[in-house]
Structures are given as structure tokens and as C-alpha cells.
Amino acid sequence: MVLLKTEKTSRVPTLLSMGFVVAMALASSDRMVHAQAVELPKPLIDAAQAYASKLTGGQKIGGKVSILGVNGGRELDMLKAAWAPFQAATGITVDYTGTTDFAAVLQTRVQAGDPPDLAGSTNINNLMRYAKQGALKDIGAMVGEAAIKGKFDAGLVDAASLNGKIYGVWTELNNFMVWYNAHTYDGPKDSPTWEQFDAWAVKRANAGKTPWCYTDERGASSGALAGNWIQAYILKNSGQKTLKGLADGSVSWTAPEVKAAFEAFGKVAHDPKMVPGGPVAAMSTPAVKVGTGLFYEPPQCSVLLWGTYAGSLTTLIYPKVKPIEDLDFMPVPGTPENAAYETFGGTLYLAFKDTPQVKAFLSYLVSDEAQKLVASAGNWTVASQAVQPSDYSNPVLKRARETLLKPGVTLVAQPTQVVDPPVIQALWKGIVQYVLDPDSLDSVLQSIDAAR
Amino acid sequence: MSAIESHRTMSAPMQSTSKLGTRLKGVALHTAVFLLCLVWFTPVLSLFVTTFRSESDSSRTGWWHAFIEWRPVLSNYVEAMYLTGVGRSVVNSIVLTVPTVLGTVLFSAIGAFTLARMRFRGRIALFLAMVGFQVLPPQLVLVPMLKFFLALGLTGTFIPVWIIEMGLTVPFGIFLLYGFFASIPSDLVEAARIDGASEPRIFLQIILPLSGAVLASLAILQFMIAWNHLLIPLIFLGSGSLSPLTVQVASLAQTNAGGLNTLTAATFISVIVPLVLIVTLQKYFVRGVLGGAVKG
Amino acid sequence: MTSQILQLVLGLLAMPAIVLAIILPGELAIRRFPQKRQSSLRPWIWLSPVLALVGLVIAYPLAASIVFSFRDATASKWVGFSNFVWAFGSAMRPVLFNNVLWIVVFPLLTAVLALSAAIMLDRVKYERIARTFLILPTAMSFVAGAVIWKMMYTYEPPMQPQTGTLNAIWTAITGRMPIAWLIDRSVNNYALIVVAVWMSIGVATLILSAGVKNMPRELVEAARIDGAGEWAIFRFVTLPSLWPTILVVLTTQAIFSLKVFDIVYVMTNGSFGTDVIANRMYTELFVKQNLGTASAIAVLLLILASPVIFMNIKQIKSGGGE
Known part of the structure; x- marks a missing residue:
């Protein structure tokens, strides 16, 4: 009796899960939906492969490059597609580990004496810290400074250098800008000052229509979006000196111009x-x-106000929305003298080992061919200035290259890319507190200073 | 079980009112179980329904709108299976978890058997240490272990992961099994001993068979822990060709990559194997194995 | 792929092989000794593989942590008790209250629900399906749990359609304002505890079910024949005989409450007054990169756990076979 009963009931979940598996198998064979591998333009791939094969003298030297980074999912797939020609030409396997626990994993592995060959860091702080510890290799010496200087924005090279040595190379980039719904935004679009822009927002708010989109919950990094917001505001309204001062510690977070940004x-x-x-x-x-x-x-x-990726995130939710036509952007409003400065985010590759494989891979990464390939994925702007607006097929990226990354624009690192992690955490948590409690501003700013 | 129930009904002097009472109790019982299951399943259901919704639907309306406007998509699963490399990563997950579970149950059972059935100096201290060891935050284990296995040249294999996962759970396992092993009547063990059974024989032929349900509990628990752990496989195996499914699933939770529904679909794919295990191991949850043994 | 399969086979063979390779020769070796000597040696032979494992993975890092707690951020020099002065000082006090709340509410809620579930499930025929429902949440990773519960707790502004399950139900039934479950300080800690309970019930029910299945049935039958009511049976038969198992569940959940981390980290990261000790430790270790203070917090956890540890001393003293 007991056995009979149990066998009958146990079948139900088993059948359910079996059915589930079958449904999945059917789903994957369904032609209507397709998960296709990322495909990049063939001519660019061939060019990149030809370049990569020169790096090892036409030989498949084999071996491995291990990378620890933050990318996953589709984004990683695009990067892998851009690295595929390198693997094909050199026989070197690129072994990428992507995780949101990047900092914890990197720290653990460095401490234990088992660092990855390369780390794709999203901040400069890691570069400074590990370079000072002597854990990083001089990339300038490895790939030749000529391959970097002149091809990359001076601000970028500067940000990745310590004591005259280049310890990192930038690849994928993004900027911060004001996105707007082209049909409902009727404010000034031609590089307005913040006051003009704000006057529009107030007018619209008084008309009963909320002008700003702002949501900022992201678990451990809640408040990060506002962090970008405030730093972009400081650059455009108070200038690069304040931003750099916050980064190097010469400007206090309680300084009036910083407080003004928080208040704005x-x-x-x-x-x-x-x-x-x-x-x-x-x-x-x-x-x-x-x-x-x-x-x-x-x-x-x-x-x-957010990064370049805000465009693709929004079109993911609204597939019918067309970039530029429906969803457009402009530089963050501010004073005219700061118009030629932009903040940026991006991936910075650091080398913990100097092997022929690492050297070849880094040389490949900074090459025009590889950078064009990454640009063609349509997800990021890239750091190399050899990549022209016409190399972008995505209209948003093309536009970003034309306006925010055009020659003459100086890229300034955000303090959150440079300062130590406790300061970043204090900033994000402080913002969260300030959003919910307007009276806490002074104590919040003091707590950020205290975390230094 | 129903035989026992009917026996009980017959033997107890019953009146019509208490029959009604029994029925009412039955209704209350079923209602309570149903409600509990409902409450527990609703969050799972919400996630499951979301896996079939498009990103644009789910960011604008609650999941139950799927029942109002039913327009399911399979693209989340297709994308999730593609991005997680599901075939390979499921194999990796199994290679990671199955030896871990076997080892955990074995080591815990030996430890608990020794502590529960043998008298020796230091027994109490060891038992309390097993309770205390459970407090250590696992993050502090990472650097010493990585150094150790690096010195042995074992990183990049599954061995460190098995050993660490086992080590982290065995203190709990011993603690859990101890009580069950201790409650096995001494006469049983003594009888076997008089018959000339050795300690390994007592362990294998009396203690283990009588503890099916609790061993299955420990196995299920450790399977879940090892299946879902993130940091340890990430550090020792990376997210390349050796990475288990959970590492792949978590990599979909990237901040700016969008597509939360792909993550939810991947989560459901990752639940299938544990689900089958839960269902299979439930056959050990049978009443009265021990009771019968005592009688006999 | 073949290397994976090879490793799987190796692992499956190695686990029992290691154990046998130690215990069987050990048993043979001590056979020559007199009976008394045998029974004093045997436990250590049996325990040696377990002690090696636990010693390596837990005792050694724990001992290292205790040493590090007296050293500076990079473990390069001795700093005396200053890490402890910090850990026991004002730095940790605000979060201690939250852990107290966890340690009171979470084990009790879990134990009561799991015990009811184990007893009720034992009496219904669809036991396996029902139990599968309860364990299902445990099969989900914390990442997935966070996604699910953020969907449950989603807050939309008043007057907007609520897309979060709880707020949709709450506003529909009470007609009141929606609640920001994770932000509102009067509910957010409980909201996090609910997530933990949801994820933990499955295993607690399994363990208690195992206990219920092992309960001497004659006792219940005898009590019933004597005319005892359900409550009396529960109070005087079920509860006492399950008590060791309940204690196991309570102890485990209390320890979980002390070192609760993932749920808080992924849901709020300790904002809005939800911070807990282990989240602080994570911050010290991976954000501030201070091994000294992080280790001191681990020692603090151990000290805080000592009442829980000694709660079990009675069980070990009374237990033990021969």
C-alpha cells in the first residue's frame, strides 16, 4: 500500500520536470525563436585575423590567456566574437571568467599568489593599488608605447599610467549623457546651461508632468546611478578640477561646489x-x-541621466522604440567652458603576467583591427581614436563618437573610478540615505570624507 | 499507512459527532497544507511565469497579467540555454556536486557514528567544536585554501571544490546525524555485537540502513549548497569550460546587460536537476523503519 | 568533457576508498590489542579522515583568523587588541540589534512552520508533492531568490497599478497605501527574514520529517488508545521525542542568523537599517581590505555563538550509545 501510493505521487513531479525538459528541447528547435551566436562583419574579422597572425610571426604558438572580468551573457558573447580571430590565428585560448564578484575574486587570487594573466577592471583604483604593490606588468613596455600613445585619448592614457609607466589599456568605453524621449522633451537641446535645462524641468513639473526618470535600486550598488549623475553634474558645472580633486583627495566632499551638486x-x-x-x-x-x-x-x-547603455536597455523593454528618432540624447548640460570635457566608464585591462601569449593578446586588443571589431558589435564605443564614426553601425554609438568622443574632447575619470572602494561604498550608501532623508546631506558628505 | 488509519478508526470507540469532528479535522488539515504550499509556491510561480514573458511585458505589469493576456515567449529559455552553454555546465555541476554529496554523507556519518556510539576522552569537546565550526564565515576560508591547493598544483581541477564544500558542511552533517544515530536503541547494536559483528559491519548494516531519511536530508541539503555555491567554484574553476551552471547563471545577472528574464529562465533550467533529486530521494522518507526494527 | 567524466568517476571512487583505506587497516591493526585498548584507539582511527578534512578546511583557517585578528590590515604586524576594541566598540553596535532580531525571530518562525509542516505532511497522502513544493525554494540560488523577492516586494507609487505581488494583494485587500517593504524601517528587517524563512523551510522540514518518521509509533498509538487528544499527544509525546531534532534545527538556524549574509547583501546591502554582522565582515574583508578587523569580526561571531554551542552540551552528555 505504502509503495503503491508513493510511486504514484512521485511520478507527478518527475513527469512535470520531464515535460519541462521536453518543452525546452522543442523550444530550442523552434525556428521562430533563435539564439544565434554574435556575428561580426566578415571583412573586419578577416582583417583582425590577418593582424593577429602577424603578432606571432604567423605561427600558432598555442597556450592560454586567462582573464578575470565583469562581463557575462550577451556582452561577453560579443567580446568573445571579437577575440575569435585572435584565437584562430595564434592558437592561443582566451579563458575569460566574468563575475559580479570581480573585486572579491581578484583580491583573493592576488593574495593567494594565483592572479589571472589579465584583469578587465572597470575602475582605475585596481590599477593604482596593484601597480603600487608591484603586482602589475608594464604594458607600455610589453606592447610598445607607440601602439598606445597617439592612438588613445591622452586623458585615457594618463589615467592608466603611474610614474611614467602605462599599466593598463582601455577597450570598451561608455559615456554619460542626458537621454530624452524625443516626442515629449520640449526643452533646450543645443548645449543648454544647467539653469536653462532645470527651468524646463521645473516648468514641466509645475504643469503636473514629472520631467525626470530616476530609479536607483541595484542591491549592493544602489545609489550608483545617482553617483554618475552627481559626478557628471560636477564636471559640467564646476569643472574638471573639482572632479580631479575629489579623485586625488585635494577637494573635500563637503566642499560647497560638491554640496551644490548633491543639492541639484x-x-x-x-x-x-x-x-x-x-x-x-x-x-x-x-x-x-x-x-x-x-x-x-x-x-x-x-x-x-545615465550611460550609453541606457539606450539599449530602454529599447530592450520597448523593441519598437527607435534610437535617435524616438530616443535621443545630448551632453549633460552645464557651463560652456566645460563643454569639451566628458566623464566616461569602461574596461581597463591590467596585466599580472608577462608571457608571449599575454603580450600577443594585449597587442591585439589595442590594434585598430580589434577595436573596429569591438565597435562593430554595436554595444560599446571603443577607446581607440583610429575608429571613426563611420565604423559604427549603431546610430547611438555613432552619435556618441561624433559628440562625446570627438577630437578635442578631454575624457576625465570619475572619482568613483579612482578612489578606494570604501569611499565608493560610502558615496553610494550616502546617496541612498540622502534620497530618503533630505536633512542628512551634511552628515552624508562628512561620512564620505571620513571613509577616505 | 491507510491500513493503520483504518485500524485506528475501528479500534477507537466512535460516535457520530466525533466522526464529524474527524472529518472537520481532516478538512482543516488539508486546508492548512494547501495554504502552506500555496504561499510557498507563489513566489516560485511568479518567477516561472516571468520566464515566459517578454522583457517589455514584465517591466510594465505584474506577473499575473500573463494570465489575463497570455502571450508566452520561449526566447528567454532559448537565450538562457545558449548563453549558459547548458549541456556542458550541467555536466560540470554534476561532476562538482555528486562526489561532494557522497563524501559529505560518508564523512558526516563516520564522524557522527564515532561520536554517538563510542565513548572516548575528548568526545564532548569535539562535538561542541563541530557546532562552533559552523559559525566560521566561508569567505575567510578562501585565501588559505587557494594557497594550499596552489601549492599542491590542484587548482583547475574539481578536487579543491569537493574538499572545501565537504569541509564546510561536514561539521553540520555530524551535528545533524549525531542525534539520529544516538537515538538508535542500544539493544540492537549490542545484539549484533554479541553475534560477533565488527564495528564497520554495525555501521554499514545497522546504523546506515536505519537512518535513510536523515541521510537523504543531508544529501539533499548538501546537493543544494554545492549546486548553488558561487564564490568557491568561481575562484577554483573560473567561468570557462569547467564552470558549473550556477556560475553561468549568475554571470547573466550583470548590471548593465539587461534581460532579467533570461536570468529567470536560466534559474529554472538550473532547478531541474535538484528537483529530480528531491523527488527521487523522498522515497527514504518512509514512516516506521526504525519502529519496525525495534519491534523485531 | 572526458576529463570531467574522469574526474567524476575518480571522485566517486575516491571518497569511499579513502575512508576504507584508513578504517580497515586500522581495524586490523588494533585487533591485536586487548579489548580496552581497542576501544580507546578505535574512535581516533575512525575520526582521522574527518578530522583531517575539517582540520584543513575549517580549523586551520579559523586558527589563522584568530591570529590575524591580532594583526594589522595586511597581517604584517601585531596590533594587540585594537581590532577587538574596534569590533566591540561603537562600529558594530548598530548592527548587533539586527542580528538579535534575526536570532529571535528567524529560528522560531522556521522551527514552528517546519514542525507544523512535518507533522501535517506525515498525515496526508500527497506528502511528497507537498514537501517538494516546500523544498523548491532551497533549490534556488541566492541570486534567483533575490530576483524573486524583489518581484514580490516591488513598490510602485500610490495610485499606480502595483506590479509587486505583495503590494498588489495589500492594496487590493486593505485599500491602503502600498508599502516599500525593503525601505520602510518598520517592516524591512522582517521582509528580509521572510525571504530567509522561505528559503530555509525546506531543509528544516526534511530534517524534522526524518525525525517524525523515526518516532516510536507505539507511543502515539498507545496515547491515542488511552483517549489523549491531539494537543495532548503533541505536547506530551511528539514534542519530547522530537526535541533533539528540533534542537538541531534551532541551533542551525540560530547560527545561520548570526552569520546571515547573502540575503542582506543582495537585497539591501545593509541600507535602511538592515545591516548585519557578516555584511560588515564582508565590507571589511573585500571593500576595506582589512584582514585584521574582518578576522576580529569572525572571532566576535564565535563568541556570540558560544551560548548556542553550549545549548547543545546537554544533548551530547546524555547521548552516546554504550
Whole structure:
């Protein structure tokens, strides 16, 4: 009796899971939906492969390059597609480990004496710290400074150098800008000052329509979006000196111009007339949904300040929205004398080992051929200035290259890329606190200073 | 079981009112179980439904809207299977977890058997140490272990992961099994001993068979832990060709890559194997194995 | 792929082989000794593989942590008790209260629910399906758990359609304002505890089920024939005979409460007054990169756990076969 009963009931979940597997198998054979590998333009691939094969003298030297980074999913797939010609030409395997626990894994492995060959860091702080510890190799010496200097923005090379040696190379980049719904944003578009831009927001708010999109929940990095917001504001309104000062510690977070930036942000984040749902909704809605309100029916907000990727995140949610046509962007408003400066984010490759494989891979990474290949993936702008606007097929990236990365623009690192992790954590947590409690600003700024 | 129930009903002096009471109790029982399952399953259901929704649907409306406007997509699963390299990473997960589970159950059982069935100096201290060891945050184990296995040249194999996962759970395993092993009546063991059974024989033929349910509990628990651990396989195996499914799934949770629904679909793919295991091992949850043994 | 399969086979063979290779020769070796000597040597032979494993993976890092807790951030020089002065000082005090809340609410809630579940499931025919439902959450990783519960707790502004499960139910039933579950300080710690309970019930139920299945059935039958009511049976038969198992569950959950980390880290990272000790330790270790203070927190955890550890002393003293 017992046996009979158990056999019958145990079959149900087994059948369920079997059915599930079968459904999945069917799904994968369904032609309507396709998970296709990333395909990059054939001519670019051939060019990159030809270049890569020169790096090892036409020989397949084999071996491995291990990389620890933060990319995963589709993004990693694009990068792998851009590295495929290198693997094919040199026989070197690129073994990439991508994780959101990047910092913890890197620190553990370095401490234990088992660092990866390369690390794809999203901040400069790692470069400074490990270079000072003597853990990093001089990339300038490895690939030749001529392959980097002149081809990359001077600000980028500068940011990756310590004591005259280049310890890192930038590849994928992104900028920070003001995105807007081209149909509902009726404010100034031709490099307005912040006051002009803000006047539009206030007017719209008074008309009963929330102008700003702002959502900033992201688990351990909640407040990061506002961090970008505030740093972009400081660069455009107070200037690069303040931003650099915050990075190197010569400017205090309690300085009046920094406080003014927090207050400008607070004016937006604290006011339910400025942000849909006000601060509580902002802090409980995922940051990746920040663009959702732009094309909600009816639209809940018209502008947002975030990185280049905000465009593709929004079109992911609204497949019918066309970049530029429906969803456009402009540089962050500010004073005219700061117009030629932009903040940026990106991936910085650091070398912990100097092997022929690492050398070949880094030489490949900084080459025009490889950079063009990454650009053609349509997900990032790239650091090399050899890549022209016409090399981008994605209109948003093309536009970003034309406006934010054009010759004459100086890229300035955000303090959050440079300062030690405790300061970043204090900043993000402080922002979260400030958003919910406007009166806490002074103590928040002091706590960021205290974390230095 | 139903035989016992009917026996109980017959033997107890019953009146019509208490029959009604029994029925009411039955209704209450089923309602309570149903409610508990409902509450526990709703979050899972919400995730499951979301796996069939498009990103644009799920970011604008609650998951239950899928029942109002049913337009399922399979693209999340297709994408998830493609991105996680599901075939290879499931194999890696199994290679990682199965020896871990076997080792954990074996080592815990030996440890608990010794502590529960043998008298020796230091027994109490060892038992308390096993409880205390559970407090150590696993993050502090990483650097010493990586140094150790690096010196042995074993990084890049599954061996360090098995050993660390086992080591982290065995103190709990001993603690858990101890009580069950200690409660096995001494007469059983003594009888076997008089018959000339050796200690290994007692362990294998009396203790283990009588502890099916709790051993299965430990196995399921360790399977879940090892299947879902992230940091340890990440450090020792990377996310390349040796990486288990969970590492692949977690890599989909990247901040700016978008596509949360791909992550949810990947999560469901990663639950299938544990689900089969849970269902299979439940056959050890049979009432009265021990009771029967005592009688006999 | 072949290397993976090879390793799998190796692992499956090695685990029992190691154990046998130690215990069998050991048993043969001590056979020559007198009975008394045998029984004093035998435990150590049996325990040696276990002690080697636990010694390597836990005792050695634990001992290292205790040493590091007296050294500076990079473990390069002795700093005396200054890490402990910091850990026991004002730095940790605000988060201690949250751990106290966890340690009181979480084990009790889990134990009561799991015990009810184990007893109720034992009486229904669809036991396996029901138990599978309860264990399912345990099969999910913390990443997935966070995704699920952020969907459950989603907050949309008042008057907007609620997309979060809980707020949709809450506003529909009460007609009140939606609640920001993870931000509102009067509920957010409980909201996190609920996630932990949701994920932990499965295993607790399994363990208690194993206990229920092993309960001497004659006792219950005898009590029932004597006319005892359900409550009396529970109070005087079920509860006492399950007590060791319940203690195991309570102890485990109490220790979990002390070192709770992942749930807090992924859901709030300790903002809005939800911070806990282990999250602080993670910050010290991986953000501030201070091995000294991180180790001191680990020692603090051990000290805080000592009442829980000694709660079990009675069990070991009364237990033990022969």
C-alpha cells in the first residue's frame, strides 16, 4: 500500500520536470525563436585575423590567456566574437571568467599568489593599488608605447599610467549623457546651461508632468546611478578640477561646489513632482528600469541621466522604440567652458603576467583591427581614436563618437573610478540615505570624507 | 499507512459527532497544507511565469497579467540555454556536486557514528567544536585554501571544490546525524555485537540502513549548497569550460546587460536537476523503519 | 568533457576508498590489542579522515583568523587588541540589534512552520508533492531568490497599478497605501527574514520529517488508545521525542542568523537599517581590505555563538550509545 501510493505521487513531479525538459528541447528547435551566436562583419574579422597572425610571426604558438572580468551573457558573447580571430590565428585560448564578484575574486587570487594573466577592471583604483604593490606588468613596455600613445585619448592614457609607466589599456568605453524621449522633451537641446535645462524641468513639473526618470535600486550598488549623475553634474558645472580633486583627495566632499551638486540632484530626487513616485519609488525600483517611464503609456517622465547603455536597455523593454528618432540624447548640460570635457566608464585591462601569449593578446586588443571589431558589435564605443564614426553601425554609438568622443574632447575619470572602494561604498550608501532623508546631506558628505 | 488509519478508526470507540469532528479535522488539515504550499509556491510561480514573458511585458505589469493576456515567449529559455552553454555546465555541476554529496554523507556519518556510539576522552569537546565550526564565515576560508591547493598544483581541477564544500558542511552533517544515530536503541547494536559483528559491519548494516531519511536530508541539503555555491567554484574553476551552471547563471545577472528574464529562465533550467533529486530521494522518507526494527 | 567524466568517476571512487583505506587497516591493526585498548584507539582511527578534512578546511583557517585578528590590515604586524576594541566598540553596535532580531525571530518562525509542516505532511497522502513544493525554494540560488523577492516586494507609487505581488494583494485587500517593504524601517528587517524563512523551510522540514518518521509509533498509538487528544499527544509525546531534532534545527538556524549574509547583501546591502554582522565582515574583508578587523569580526561571531554551542552540551552528555 505504502509503495503503491508513493510511486504514484512521485511520478507527478518527475513527469512535470520531464515535460519541462521536453518543452525546452522543442523550444530550442523552434525556428521562430533563435539564439544565434554574435556575428561580426566578415571583412573586419578577416582583417583582425590577418593582424593577429602577424603578432606571432604567423605561427600558432598555442597556450592560454586567462582573464578575470565583469562581463557575462550577451556582452561577453560579443567580446568573445571579437577575440575569435585572435584565437584562430595564434592558437592561443582566451579563458575569460566574468563575475559580479570581480573585486572579491581578484583580491583573493592576488593574495593567494594565483592572479589571472589579465584583469578587465572597470575602475582605475585596481590599477593604482596593484601597480603600487608591484603586482602589475608594464604594458607600455610589453606592447610598445607607440601602439598606445597617439592612438588613445591622452586623458585615457594618463589615467592608466603611474610614474611614467602605462599599466593598463582601455577597450570598451561608455559615456554619460542626458537621454530624452524625443516626442515629449520640449526643452533646450543645443548645449543648454544647467539653469536653462532645470527651468524646463521645473516648468514641466509645475504643469503636473514629472520631467525626470530616476530609479536607483541595484542591491549592493544602489545609489550608483545617482553617483554618475552627481559626478557628471560636477564636471559640467564646476569643472574638471573639482572632479580631479575629489579623485586625488585635494577637494573635500563637503566642499560647497560638491554640496551644490548633491543639492541639484536632491532637487530632482526628493520631489514627487520631479520624479514619478518620489524618492521611495526611486529607491525601490531597479536601476535597469530607469528608462521604462520614458515610453510608458502615457509617458511618466521625459529625461534621464545615465550611460550609453541606457539606450539599449530602454529599447530592450520597448523593441519598437527607435534610437535617435524616438530616443535621443545630448551632453549633460552645464557651463560652456566645460563643454569639451566628458566623464566616461569602461574596461581597463591590467596585466599580472608577462608571457608571449599575454603580450600577443594585449597587442591585439589595442590594434585598430580589434577595436573596429569591438565597435562593430554595436554595444560599446571603443577607446581607440583610429575608429571613426563611420565604423559604427549603431546610430547611438555613432552619435556618441561624433559628440562625446570627438577630437578635442578631454575624457576625465570619475572619482568613483579612482578612489578606494570604501569611499565608493560610502558615496553610494550616502546617496541612498540622502534620497530618503533630505536633512542628512551634511552628515552624508562628512561620512564620505571620513571613509577616505 | 491507510491500513493503520483504518485500524485506528475501528479500534477507537466512535460516535457520530466525533466522526464529524474527524472529518472537520481532516478538512482543516488539508486546508492548512494547501495554504502552506500555496504561499510557498507563489513566489516560485511568479518567477516561472516571468520566464515566459517578454522583457517589455514584465517591466510594465505584474506577473499575473500573463494570465489575463497570455502571450508566452520561449526566447528567454532559448537565450538562457545558449548563453549558459547548458549541456556542458550541467555536466560540470554534476561532476562538482555528486562526489561532494557522497563524501559529505560518508564523512558526516563516520564522524557522527564515532561520536554517538563510542565513548572516548575528548568526545564532548569535539562535538561542541563541530557546532562552533559552523559559525566560521566561508569567505575567510578562501585565501588559505587557494594557497594550499596552489601549492599542491590542484587548482583547475574539481578536487579543491569537493574538499572545501565537504569541509564546510561536514561539521553540520555530524551535528545533524549525531542525534539520529544516538537515538538508535542500544539493544540492537549490542545484539549484533554479541553475534560477533565488527564495528564497520554495525555501521554499514545497522546504523546506515536505519537512518535513510536523515541521510537523504543531508544529501539533499548538501546537493543544494554545492549546486548553488558561487564564490568557491568561481575562484577554483573560473567561468570557462569547467564552470558549473550556477556560475553561468549568475554571470547573466550583470548590471548593465539587461534581460532579467533570461536570468529567470536560466534559474529554472538550473532547478531541474535538484528537483529530480528531491523527488527521487523522498522515497527514504518512509514512516516506521526504525519502529519496525525495534519491534523485531 | 572526458576529463570531467574522469574526474567524476575518480571522485566517486575516491571518497569511499579513502575512508576504507584508513578504517580497515586500522581495524586490523588494533585487533591485536586487548579489548580496552581497542576501544580507546578505535574512535581516533575512525575520526582521522574527518578530522583531517575539517582540520584543513575549517580549523586551520579559523586558527589563522584568530591570529590575524591580532594583526594589522595586511597581517604584517601585531596590533594587540585594537581590532577587538574596534569590533566591540561603537562600529558594530548598530548592527548587533539586527542580528538579535534575526536570532529571535528567524529560528522560531522556521522551527514552528517546519514542525507544523512535518507533522501535517506525515498525515496526508500527497506528502511528497507537498514537501517538494516546500523544498523548491532551497533549490534556488541566492541570486534567483533575490530576483524573486524583489518581484514580490516591488513598490510602485500610490495610485499606480502595483506590479509587486505583495503590494498588489495589500492594496487590493486593505485599500491602503502600498508599502516599500525593503525601505520602510518598520517592516524591512522582517521582509528580509521572510525571504530567509522561505528559503530555509525546506531543509528544516526534511530534517524534522526524518525525525517524525523515526518516532516510536507505539507511543502515539498507545496515547491515542488511552483517549489523549491531539494537543495532548503533541505536547506530551511528539514534542519530547522530537526535541533533539528540533534542537538541531534551532541551533542551525540560530547560527545561520548570526552569520546571515547573502540575503542582506543582495537585497539591501545593509541600507535602511538592515545591516548585519557578516555584511560588515564582508565590507571589511573585500571593500576595506582589512584582514585584521574582518578576522576580529569572525572571532566576535564565535563568541556570540558560544551560548548556542553550549545549548547543545546537554544533548551530547546524555547521548552516546554504550
